[in-house]
Amino acid sequence: xxxxxxRRLLQLVPVFLGATLLIYFMVFSLPGDPVAALGGERGLQxxxxxxxxxxxxxDKPFFVQYLLYxxxxxxxxxxxxxxxxxxxxxMREAFPVTFKLAIMALVFEAVFGIAVxxxxxxxxxxxxxxxxLLTSLFVIAVxxxxxxxxxxxxxxxxxxxxxxxxxxxxxxxxxxMPGVVLGAVSFAYVLRLTRTSVAENLGADYVRTARAKxxxxxxxxxxxxxxxxxxxxxxxxxADLGALMGGAIITEGIFNINGVGGTLFRAIQAGESxxxxxxxxxxxxxxxxxxxxxxxxxxxxxxxxxxA
Amino acid sequence: xxxxxxxxxEHFFAEVxxxxxxxxxxxxxxxxxxxxxxxxxxxxxxxxxxxxxAGLIALVVIVAVFPGMFTSQSPRYCLLExxxxxxxxxxxxxxxxxxxxxxxxxIYGARPSVLVGVLTTIxxxxxxxxxxxxxxxxxxxxxxxxxxxxDIFFAIPLVLAAIVMMQMFSGRRGILTVVLVMTAxxxxxxxxxxxxxxxxxxxxxYVTAARSLGMSGNSILLRHxxxxxxxxxxxxxxxxxxxxxxxxxxxxxxxxxxxxAVVSWGGDINTAQASLRVRPEVLFYPAGALxxxxxxxxxxxxxxxxxxxxKVRGR
Numbered sequence: 164x165x166x167x168x169x170r171r172l173l174q175l176v177p178v179f180l181g182a183t184l185l186i187y188f189m190v191f192s193l194p195g196d197p198v199a200a201l202g203g204e205r206g207l208q209x210x211x212x213x214x215x216x217x218x219x220x221x222d223k224p225f226f227v228q229y230l231l232y233x234x235x236x237x238x239x240x241x242x243x244x245x246x247x248x249x250x251x252x253x254m255r256e257a258f259p260v261t262f263k264l265a266i267m268a269l270v271f272e273a274v275f276g277i278a279v280x281x282x283x284x285x286x287x288x289x290x291x292x293x294x295x296l297l298t299s300l301f302v303i304a305v306x307x308x309x310x311x312x313x314x315x316x317x318x319x320x321x322x323x324x325x326x327x328x329x330x331x332x333x334x335x336x337x338x339x340m341p342g343v344v345l346g347a348v349s350f351a352y353v354l355r356l357t358r359t360s361v362a363e364n365l366g367a368d369y370v371r372t373a374r375a376k377x378x379x380x381x382x383x384x385x386x387x388x389x390x391x392x393x394x395x396x397x398x399x400x401x402a403d404l405g406a407l408m409g410g411a412i413i414t415e416g417i418f419n420i421n422g423v424g425g426t427l428f429r430a431i432q433a434g435e436s437x438x439x440x441x442x443x444x445x446x447x448x449x450x451x452x453x454x455x456x457x458x459x460x461x462x463x464x465x466x467x468x469x470x471a
Numbered sequence: 472x473x474x475x476x477x478x479x480x481e482h483f484f485a486e487v488x489x490x491x492x493x494x495x496x497x498x499x500x501x502x503x504x505x506x507x508x509x510x511x512x513x514x515x516x517x518x519x520x521x522x523x524x525a526g527l528i529a530l531v532v533i534v535a536v537f538p539g540m541f542t543s544q545s546p547r548y549c550l551l552e553x554x555x556x557x558x559x560x561x562x563x564x565x566x567x568x569x570x571x572x573x574x575x576x577x578i579y580g581a582r583p584s585v586l587v588g589v590l591t592t593i594x595x596x597x598x599x600x601x602x603x604x605x606x607x608x609x610x611x612x613x614x615x616x617x618x619x620x621x622d623i624f625f626a627i628p629l630v631l632a633a634i635v636m637m638q639m640f641s642g643r644r645g646i647l648t649v650v651l652v653m654t655a656x657x658x659x660x661x662x663x664x665x666x667x668x669x670x671x672x673x674x675x676x677y678v679t680a681a682r683s684l685g686m687s688g689n690s691i692l693l694r695h696x697x698x699x700x701x702x703x704x705x706x707x708x709x710x711x712x713x714x715x716x717x718x719x720x721x722x723x724x725x726x727x728x729x730x731x732a733v734v735s736w737g738g739d740i741n742t743a744q745a746s747l748r749v750r751p752e753v754l755f756y757p758a759g760a761l762x763x764x765x766x767x768x769x770x771x772x773x774x775x776x777x778x779x780x781x782k783v784r785g786r
Contacts, residue, residue, distance in 0.1 A: 174622075178622045181620065181622075181623035182623050185623060185624075186627065186632075189635045189639060190635060192639055193635075193638055193639055194642070301762070301766070303713075303765070303766075303769055304713065304717075304761075304762040304763070304766035304769060305761075306717045306720050306724075306761065306762075308740070309740060309761075312744065312754065316747055316751070320748070405626070405628065406628055408628075409627075409628025409631045410630045412634070412725075413630070413724070413725070427634075431635055432638065443627065446627075447626045450628075451626060
């Protein structure tokens with residue numbers, strides 16, 4: 164087990180290096196001069212611009228810049244933004260909010276997706292199943308930002324049940340609607356995955372055996388059908404955490420949440436490589452660790468899997 | 472007693488229907504062999520879901536190719552005096568904030584969406600299949616390196632990568648740049664699927680047989696290995712087409728997708744935001760058209776998957 168975790172962590176290194184290099188290169192080749200933009204209408208004194216370039220290593224060739232940035236990361240020095248803030252500070256502010264939002268979305272999609280998917284799978288072909296499938300198709304087909312607008316307008320503005328925007332330092336109640344919007348598409352996928360998986364496992368030999376042994380219906384459903392059906396669902400949920408945090412840009416924009424998405428979007432437009440690369444790198448690391456966690460969870464769900 | 476028994480026994484004589492040797496040889500095997508594809512088609516033909524989605528897709532494609540057939544107006548002919556006006560004869564959906572006819576804009580918005588979806592899907596399928604098949608068939612260190620590269624591209628969230636990369640093209644954005652950007656980060660799933668299928672198939676007996684018959688590596692790959700990977704790739708590509716259309720709309724919605732000069736559903740949804748509280752219909756029509764298009768591709772993917780899946784065979 165430890166050996167397996169160690170090997171996986173080693174595999175993380177090239178992915179980490181490659182992802183940072185790729186993002187760094189993309190931000191590096193953004194058109195426009197970020198330093199000139201700092202001066203605004205009046206422009207910077209040449210000497211000041213030169214000094215800023217030196218301070219941010221912008222006068223050095225691409226690879227030197229990248230290596231200097233990497234060196235910083237290894238000592239947890241993520242650099243400073245153009246406005247003089249420590250990127251670490253920016254991340255400390257942005258990540259908790261987005262993390263809360265992503266967890267909210269994840270809990271929503273896991274609880275409702277698995278519950279609805281299970282019932283739909285158990286009663287395949289029934290009215291509940293048809294409604295659930297139709298709803299899931301609808302949710303996948305309508306873009307997130309449309310769902311966001313409509314919910315915000317109907318629940319937040321017209322009915323006033325929940326706050327329409329979250330603002331800075333949001334509480335759980337104001338994150339409820341954004342969380343549902345963010346998790347909506349994944350909810351549909353979880354529902355469909357669970358349903359297919361349950362329907363498939365219902366016909367499996369071990370389920371028939373369990374029934375023949377005289378086990379109660381509830382026990383067969385929860386222990387034999389559900390546990391086996393959860394394997395693909397857990398894989399999806401693990402991979403989804405990273406995608407949710409990275410994909411929160413739109414939801415955060417609609418509900419005015421000051422998280423990773425908004426910070427990233429602004430940093431991309433300003434060409435601030437240190438901020439963009441740092442935020443993305445942390446997102447990638449979260450994604451990789453979530454996947455590692457999922458692989459370890461397999462062993463719990465499926466006794467046939469053992470990590471040597 | 473014996474007589475009675477014999478009488479009873481008469482009932483048990485079955486008619487002898489012996490098949491002549493000649494008849495056995497003449498069994499018709501000239502019909503088309505039942506392949507995975509012919510069977511899938513046979514099953515698809517009986518699914519209403521397939522026909523509904525096929526009809527919708529055909530409709531959207533026709534609208535995209537010949538928008539002039541459905542409206543005689545120009546999507547850019549806008550009169551401010553019509554701003555947010557109600558629908559009336561000739562303008563069934565009413566007008567948006569700029570006074571443009573919503574129906575016409577919805578009709579003309581189909582082309583960029585469909586074009587982006589189709590082109591990206593084709594590009595992603597070619598690129599993903601090539602990389603996945605190469606990695607899977609060559610194996611060894613080439614496979615390790617290509618798999619790590621796939622991991623890198625897979626680990627970066629698609630929306631995020633697309634935003635950064637679209638920013639690189641600011642000022643030169645168009646349909647082809649959107650396709651390029653989405654392809655650059657969208658190929659990983661197909662590469663993984665193809666690699667997995669190739670690895671699973673390449674040690675099968677029929678591949679060994681083809682090799683021992685002297686077939687070259689490339690033709691084995693094309694004739695025997697890839698056709699086996701085609702089913703999951705086609706299913707993924709059909710559904711992905713829908714998600715690419717959504718992603719394009721998302722980028723246009725963020726203002727970094729197609730330029731405002733291109734009439735697109737994403738761009739119209741973006742501008743409709745401002746009028747949502749006054750007239751929700753302005754948002755409803757382009758969003759509805761987008762959703763219906765995506766829905767039809769997802770339903771098609773579902774139908775094809777069920778038809779190709781041997782587990783649901785015979786139900």
